[in-house]
Amino acid sequence: MGFDIHRFQGVVDEELICSICQSVLEDPVQIQQCEHSYCNDCIREWLKRKRTCPQDCKEVSEKDLLPASRLLRNLLGRMIITCDFVDEGCSELLSLDALQSHVSTCVYNARRLQPCDQGCGEIIAKNEV
Template identity: 30%
Template sequence: MGYEIERFISEISDNLICKLCHKVYDNPKSLTSCDHIFCFSCIEKIVINENCCPLDHTLIESSCIEEAPPFILDYLSVMKIKCDFSEHGCRESVPLNRLLLHRLNCEFHPERKIKCTNCEVDVEKYRLSDHNCINLLKNKIDFLSDQINDLKNYYNNELSSLRCRLEN
């Protein structure tokens, strides 16, 4: 499935739109048998199920799928697209070839972790408002206390077992 047309900040040529999903190409591939271009995820399903081009019904095999022409890839790579997290507040538009890197570093990524300034624990940004340092630290202390008690019991049992063996 391609990229939503509305996410791009410039007008999109019809030559860059997949005829199957009607979105801007994502990982475009060309069919050597008929030169039609589709998103890889769109055409892959058809090759597996139907073995023919959905536009002209030319017979195709998985070996007939190759990279789209370089000019298509080059043009797509520099087109500016809005961030995936624009609904979370990001106002950036980046070239399509830098979208993945931006996604990983975007401060509006809903799962991005930031360090709490009070307890220095990494917290998912969207959960920061629910974060409670005291409860978190109390839970950690309780967990560590339980581990210490478990270890004490284990080593006490081992020690008792060793004493029994030595006495016999």
């Protein structure tokens, strides 16, 4: 349940794509024995149905999952992605590492918390104003 490949600038290396969802790795983990990497959510769902690695079919369990290597996480973090709210009008291009921080403050985020414009002091979501 990774990131849509079309949101990234440039060519995305195939090693950064989850072979289950065919998207860019999100919250990546790797299988200890074979070192294949997948989105955390994708491989955990996969292992509920099948107890094998999707790529080499070797037996795997959840205890065999490790956080992805620092190198992989660093490569992903430097990739340039569009904001989650590009369809609402945000034109920001930012590193994947900065995405979560940006999204929480993006002016196009309807769920962004802000002070009530009536002066009551309440902090409410933009779409509830």
